[in-house]
Structure formats: C-alpha cells, structure tokens
Amino acid sequence: MTALIARRCAALAQAAILRPRLVVLLALLAALLSGLAVTQRFAMNTDVDALFPAGLPWRETEQRLATAFPQRExxxxxxxxxxxxxxxxxxxxxxxxxxxxxxxxxxxxxxxxxxxxxxxxxxxxxxxxxxxxxxxxxxxxxxxxxxxxxxxxxxxxxxxxxxxxxxxxxxxxxxxxxxxxxxxxxxxxxxxxxxxxxxxxxxxxxxxxxxxxxxxxxxxxxxxxxxxxxxxxxxxxxxxxxxxxxxxxxxxxxxxMTGDIAMADEEFASVAEGAVRNTLLSLALVALLLWLALRSWRLILPVLATLLLGLLMTAAFGALAIGPFNPLSIAFAVLFIGLGVDFGIQFAVRFREQRHGLAALEPAIIAAASTAGPGIVLAALAIAGGFLAFLPTDYRGVSELGAIAGFGMLVAASLSLSLLPALLRLAHPPGEAAEPGWAGLAGLEGGLARQARRVSAGLLLLALLAAAALPVLVFDFNPLNLRDPQSEAVATFRDLMGSAETTPNTLNVLAPSLEAAGPVAARLEALPEVARVMTLASFVPxxxxxxxxxxxxxxxxxxxxxxxxxxxxxxxxxxxxxxxxxxxxxxxxxxxxxxxxxxxxxxxxxxxxxxxxxxxxxxxxxxxxxxxxxxxxxxxxxxxxxxxxxxxxQTLPPELARDWVAPDGRARIEAWPRDLSDDNAALRRFAHAVQSVAPDAGGMAISIQESSATIRHAFLLAGAIGLVWTVLLLLAALRSPRLALLALAPLLLAGLVTLAICAVVGPPLNLANIIALPLLFGIGVAFDIYFVVAWQGGERVLLARPVTRAVMFSALTTASAFGTLALSSHPGTASMGVLLAISLAAVLAAVLLALPALLHAFAGD
Known part of the structure; x- marks a missing residue:
C-alpha cells in the first residue's frame, strides 16, 4: 500500500508543478474565500456550561436546581x-x-x-x-x-x-x-x-x-x-x-469579586494576556528552526505559506461547519501550527535530499513526493483519526476541537503534497552540495544494531518500571488549581472556603416539599462529613x-x-x-x-x-x-x-422563602462540609457522603468531580478509538503485523515514561494538561511512521539519513510552538506546556533510540 501511496503522491506533485501558477491561483482563491468565511462567520461561545451535553445526569441535576432557583445562577x-x-x-x-x-x-x-x-x-x-x-x-x-x-x-x-x-x-x-x-x-x-x-x-x-x-x-x-x-x-x-x-x-x-463568572473571566483574560506575545515568540522560533533545517528562504517561505493557508482554511471550516468556537476548540490554531508544520518539513528535507542526488528541480520535487508522501499521508491519517476519535465523546469542548483539528491535519497534508511542490517549482531553490543528513549518527545506530537485543530488553525493563509507577499517578480534578491563585476572584474564593459560614463548597438537594425536606435534612446532618444542614425551616429560631x-x-x-x-x-x-x-x-x-x-x-x-x-x-x-x-x-x-x-x-419574608422554596413547592436543602481544607480527597468524601443519602444532590463539589470524570472518560474513549484506528491503518498500509507493532511500541513506551514522570516528579495530570496525551499520540505516530516507512522502503541506516533531520526539526518546531505555553502566567496553561515538553522529549528519545534498536532486532532484512 505504501508503494501505491508513493505513486499517487508523485503523480499529484507532478500535476502541481506542471501548472504551478494555476495551483497558486487556486490557493489564493481558497485563501480569499476562507478569509471571507472567517471574517463573516467567526464567533466565540465562552459559556463553559456548553462544553458538556445537557443530557448528562449531573448536568440534568444542575439544570433542575437552576430552573427552580434561577436567581442563584x-x-x-x-x-x-x-x-x-x-x-x-x-x-x-x-x-x-x-x-x-x-x-x-x-x-x-x-x-x-x-x-x-x-x-x-x-x-x-x-x-x-x-x-x-x-x-x-x-x-x-x-x-x-x-x-x-x-x-x-x-x-x-x-x-x-x-x-x-x-x-x-x-x-x-x-x-x-x-x-x-x-x-x-x-x-x-x-x-x-x-x-x-x-x-x-x-x-x-x-x-x-x-x-x-x-x-x-x-x-x-x-x-x-x-x-x-x-x-x-x-x-x-x-x-x-x-x-x-x-x-x-x-x-x-x-x-x-468572585464566583464562577468572575473566575472564568479572569481565567480567559489570563490565558489571552500572553497569547499575542507567546504566538509571536512561537512564530519567531519556528522561523529560526526552519532556517536551521532548510537553510534557504526559498524553501522556508513556501513551507510557511502552505502552513498559513492551511491554518486559514481550517479556521474557515470550523466557523462554517462547527459554529462558534468554544474555549477549547479555539486551540486548533496552536495544534495546527505545532503539528501541521511537520508535513512541510518532511517534504522540504526530503526535497533537499533528492536535490543533492538529482540536479534537475522538477525530478527532485517528484522524487521527494514519492519518498516523503507515504509517511506524510499515513501520519496525517493517524493524527486526524486520533483527533476525530473525540467526536463520539460526551465532552463537547474537545469533540469540536477534534473535528476541527482532524480536518486541519488532512488539509495540511494535502497542501504539503500539492501547493508546496508548486511553490517550490516557482521559488526554484538552489541545489544541495551535500545530503542533509547527520552522518555522525551512523556510529550510534551501528551500536544500537549490534546491541539490539540487549537494548530491547532494557526498553522492556524501563516500560515495566514506568508501569509500576502508575498506581501513584494523581489526577487533579479541581479546576480551581488551574487558575492563578493571586488573582482577585480565586484568592477571594479561597478566602471564603476557609470559613464554615461562607464556604462555596456546599451541596444542594431538591425535595418535593418543605415537609419532605425535613427527614432528608436530618439524615444529612447525621453524616460525619457534614457540618450543618439548612432548609427554610432553619430560619425559625x-x-x-x-x-x-x-x-x-x-x-x-x-x-x-x-x-x-x-x-x-x-x-x-x-x-x-x-x-x-x-x-x-x-x-x-x-x-x-x-x-x-x-x-x-x-x-x-x-x-x-x-x-x-x-x-x-x-x-x-x-x-x-x-x-x-x-x-x-x-x-x-x-x-x-x-x-x-x-x-x-408563615411570617418569613417572601424574598427569603423564595431562596429556599420554588414556586412549585419544591424545597432546597443545603449541606455544608465539615472539612474546610482545600483538599480534593475531602471534597470527594463530602460529595460521596451526601450522595449516599441524596443521590440527586448537586453543587460544586459534585459537578467538579462529575465533569472531570466526563473529561477522563472522553480521553480514554478517544484514546482507545485512536489506538484501534492507528493499528488498523498501519496494518493496512504496511501489510506487516510485525512492523505495525514495532511502530507502536516506542509510542507506548513514551506514554508510560511520560506518565511515570508525572507520577513521581510531576506535574500531576489535570483538566488542562491532559490534552497533551492525544498530542503525544499524534506526534509519536507521525514520527514512528516516517521511520518505519523508510525502513520498509529499504533504508537500514536511519539515524544518519535525512529522515532523522526532518523528525528532529519537526520535534523542535513543535516544541517551540507548544513550549511557550510553559511561560504562561495561567497555571493550567503552564502545566500543559510542561507536560508537552516532557512528552515530546519522551517521544523523541523513543523514536530516535528505541525504534531503530527494535527494528534491527525484530524487523530483519
């Protein structure tokens, strides 16, 4: 199948360089139409409640409380x-x-x-x-x-x-x-x-x-x-x-000021505060790394032009097909820059390799499409499948992000195999005096090849040690820990949490009537995790x-x-x-x-x-x-x-009664926690205790846990779907179960090592940085595929070849795009940047060190 993909990619590139001006004109038309769509249809929906479907049980409980007491929302x-x-x-x-x-x-x-x-x-x-x-x-x-x-x-x-x-x-x-x-x-x-x-x-x-x-x-x-x-x-x-x-x-x-609205506004402002600075820094670093990888503006500018057009087309797709962007789906831009540039680098480095061997420009472009095309296509399909795997999940925030980012990966790959060859034909980059590989790495790969079995055994031991650390892996489900503790709304919220009179971490239960609320309140008050319980009757001294x-x-x-x-x-x-x-x-x-x-x-x-x-x-x-x-x-x-x-x-004022009894007679019961510490375990115990008496209770302590469970389930489901899709894709493309498993093995090792580092050193997984895991999967699959396709194509010395240069600079450009997140003043965004850096280092080490050893040990000739 890879041979068929290579021929189709070569044919596409050949068609593009035959009519390069027409291809560029069509690209400009696509850019114009995409720009019009973005300017006219772009919209944001920052309602965080809309990130979850209304049909989830805990969302239905929240809605019942909101309908009964709208003045509290x-x-x-x-x-x-x-x-x-x-x-x-x-x-x-x-x-x-x-x-x-x-x-x-x-x-x-x-x-x-x-x-x-x-x-x-x-x-x-x-x-x-x-x-x-x-x-x-x-x-x-x-x-x-x-x-x-x-x-x-x-x-x-x-x-x-x-x-x-x-x-x-x-x-x-x-x-x-x-x-x-x-x-x-x-x-x-x-x-x-x-x-x-x-x-x-x-x-x-x-x-x-x-x-x-x-x-x-x-x-x-x-x-x-x-x-x-x-x-x-x-x-x-x-x-x-x-x-x-x-x-x-x-x-x-x-x-x-504090409360959900104030904290969310501060959080969005905190994220946006350094967005322009980080974006400019990221683009500057990407440009620098592209220069180090490609060494010619006649190569760099076509890659950047392809990247920017793909970004604009993806934004237009999101605005037209999905609708208003949510606070998570807007992150497609960072993902596209970080992952989409990889395809351009792969093609451009392969072009430099062919340009060294072939003097003529057009044959070099076609040969580059033939050699880089299979890896680009399979990587794009694997990454897009990983993102699209979020579509059937209950977390609307990432399901919409997955749809937009998945489409973007297909657009990036298509443009890299069509528009980029046309731009290279018009830019006419100079020839290459030497092959753009790293010959000095041949000795390292020789050592890995000679000790392939021992290295493989060491990798297995490393995987087992990393897996042993997983039981102590912590998932911090509290979104409060993702916000700037110095901000007014968060600091005030934590101040209120420290008082039994003002803590916001209360839970509410709806009873059919005030009379029915009494027995439920009594059972709740008997719980050791509950400090006090109130109903409207509590205001009768x-x-x-x-x-x-x-x-x-x-x-x-x-x-x-x-x-x-x-x-x-x-x-x-x-x-x-x-x-x-x-x-x-x-x-x-x-x-x-x-x-x-x-x-x-x-x-x-x-x-x-x-x-x-x-x-x-x-x-x-x-x-x-x-x-x-x-x-x-x-x-x-x-x-x-x-x-x-x-x-x-009967003598209680109507304003007070309305806060506790709805017009239809349903009565609100409010329970306060005994443990006021800022501890996730205490919050969980309090929620579970109240739910043991009133399963339909609602409130922050429950919604935090249920929303985090929904998010975790979404990532697990998407991960399983993405893994199955990638395995099937590799089996279909490589026609070799052994090569498919060898391609996945380093990725699994990198995942285990990343999670082990989080468990032992930190940072803990949280609702923000968990998105690094599908990115890890997408990046790792792409890099693995490039090496395995090269191996299947007959290359046996991988580290010294241009494919390694392409992978290395792809990793570095991805790191520069994502790494600036670690500088954010927003703790959640910063933790995402840190985890992305850890996972990227693990992936790169696994691909450059583990994969060659595994291929030499088990793939044979």
Missing part, C-alpha cells in the same frame, strides 16, 4: 469587608443602590444578608445565655443611649460623655467604666486631625460583643447580563461594579419564648430611650466646637486623677478634641463623618432589634 459575588459591621453594611447598601440603576448591565442585584427580617429578629438567633448578656449590656448603657438618641450629633455625643465624666468626678463611677468608648474614640479623633476617617464599632461599644470576622463582611450578589461572544462574558458588568465601588469613596472598605421575653424586657426599658418624643435640631459648627472644648477639659481633669490605659486614652482623646475644637471646621466635619453615620445606624439597629416578634414559617 451565574452570579458575581461582591464581597464587602469593612473596618466595622456598620461600615460594611453602608458600603454594601451604597454599592447595591448604584448597581440597581444599571439595569442595562444587571438582571438582578440582591443583598441576602440585609433583609429587614434579620435586623428585626437577629437577636433571636443568639444562644439564650449570649442574648441575656447582650440585653443586659444594652440596658446598662441606657443613660448614654438616651442622650445620644435625643441629640445624635457631635454635641450630643460630647454631652453624653460629659455626663458620665461628671459621675466619675462625684465618685459615682470609675473612669474605667467608659474605657471601651475612650479606646475607640481616641483613634477616631486623631484620624480626623490627620485628615482621615476612622469609624469606631458602635455595635461592639453598646453590646460588648466583639464582632466575628464574618460580621464585618457583607455580600452583594449580582446577575450580570453576559455576552458569551466575548472572551470575558461578564467583563462589562465587572468593570461597572469596580467603577461603582470606587465612586463610593470608601478607602477603608475593601471590595472584591428555637427557644423563642424565653428569648422573646428577654427582648421584651429590654424593649420595655429601652423603648422610650431609643425613641424620644423630641430630637434636638442639628447644632451649628460653633456649638460643636464648644461641646468638644468642654469635653476635652473634662477628660483632662479626670485623666490627671486616674492611672492606667483609661487615663492614657482619655488624655489622647482630650488632646485631639481640644485641637479639633480650635482648628478649622474641616477637622470637625471629618470627625462627624467618622462617628455619626455609624452611631445613627447603630441606634436604629438597636431600636429595630428590640421589635422582635414571634417567627413562624
């Missing part, structure tokens, strides 16, 4: 961290208000932690002992609160503290009784002197409860209008969020009778205090300055009589207030901005909290 979570709970609350409110006005960019804007229900009934969710302590502290602060409520201004604050200091002067109290306010107000006053705003935590001052870290955090959940034709679908919305946050002018508040009694007692005492019949009008600046001056004198007097930290803080506060009182109005205005918004908000929150009423399922 495709969110940007804005995390707002403030120096105090009040500052965070006001910042989140301001941001949400600003975003609400941009309905052109956002579908929904929600603050789930800011419902009036929680402001009014928040005390009921405390333990009874903690609630008792809190209400006692509030009651103890009644005199101070009453004065502040009646005059919520700097004058009122100064008056309230002055009254306390009068009590201290009369011996009715100690200065330490107001140690906390002194310690909080002194830094605020000093900051105002420095031109800064530093609000104290009024809630802590009045209740005595130090806020937990999560109490200083608020969330704004935003559903942006996504543009999946853009590289970053949520980029416009994210930019609007940043602008709105900056516009609030709150330097002490930190705004961060326990022990309400005793808690409401405590709240009512406090309300009876504090009601008139927090809601005075009259509120003093705002003071003018002169009144504020006088009040601060009086308070400074009182603080100095009592600081001189006391010792310890309260005296130190009192003296600090007195000094700052005295300076502010004598200074310009701007300093007093800054102090006002530091103290009064939080004070007024805290007084309002205390007043609201003392209005708590009995909570039942």
């Amino acid at each position: 495709r969110l940007i979570a804005v995390v707002v961290d403030g120096p105090t709970a009040d500052a965070a609350d006001r910042a989140a409110a301001g941001l949400a208000e600003a975003l609400e006005r941009r309905r052109d960019l956002f579908l929904t804007v929600r603050r789930p932690d800011a419902l009036p229900f929680f402001r009014r009934n928040g005390l009921l969710f405390l333990e009874e002992a903690e609630l008792r302590d809190t209400t006692e502290r509030i009651i103890a602060a009644q005199p101070l609160l009453g004065t502040l409520a009646a005059d919520p201004s700097l004058r009122g604050l100064a008056t309230a503290l002055g009254l306390v200091l009068e009590g201290v002067a009369r011996g009715e109290a100690e200065l330490s009784a107001i140690a906390a306010p002194l310690a909080a107000l002194a830094p605020a006053a000093e900051a105002a002197l420095d031109g800064r705003i530093a609000p104290p935590d009024w809630g802590q001052l009045f209740t005595g409860r130090a806020p937990a870290p999560q109490e200083l955090r608020r969330f704004v959940l935003v559903q942006p209008r996504l543009d999946f034709s853009a590289l970053s679908p949520g980029a416009t919305g994210a930019e609007a969020i940043r602008e709105a946050a900056v516009g609030l002018g709150l330097p002490a508040v930190r705004f961060r 326990e022990g309400q009778a005793a808690k409401l009694a405590l709240v009512q007692d406090a309300a009876d005492l504090m009601g008139p205090t927090l809601s005075p019949p009259e509120v003093a009008p705002p003071p003018d600046d002169a009144a504020v300055a006088a009040a601060l001056r009086d308070l400074a004198r009182a603080l100095t007097r009592e600081a001189d009589r006391a010792t310890g930290p309260p005296a130190i803080d009192a003296r600090r506060l007195a000094t700052a207030l005295a300076t502010l009182a004598e200074g310009p109005p701007a300093g007093r205005a800054l102090l006002d901005q530091s103290l009064l918004p939080g004070l007024r908000a805290t007084l309002a929150q205390l007043n609201d909290a003392l209005q708590a009423a009995p909570v039942t399922l």
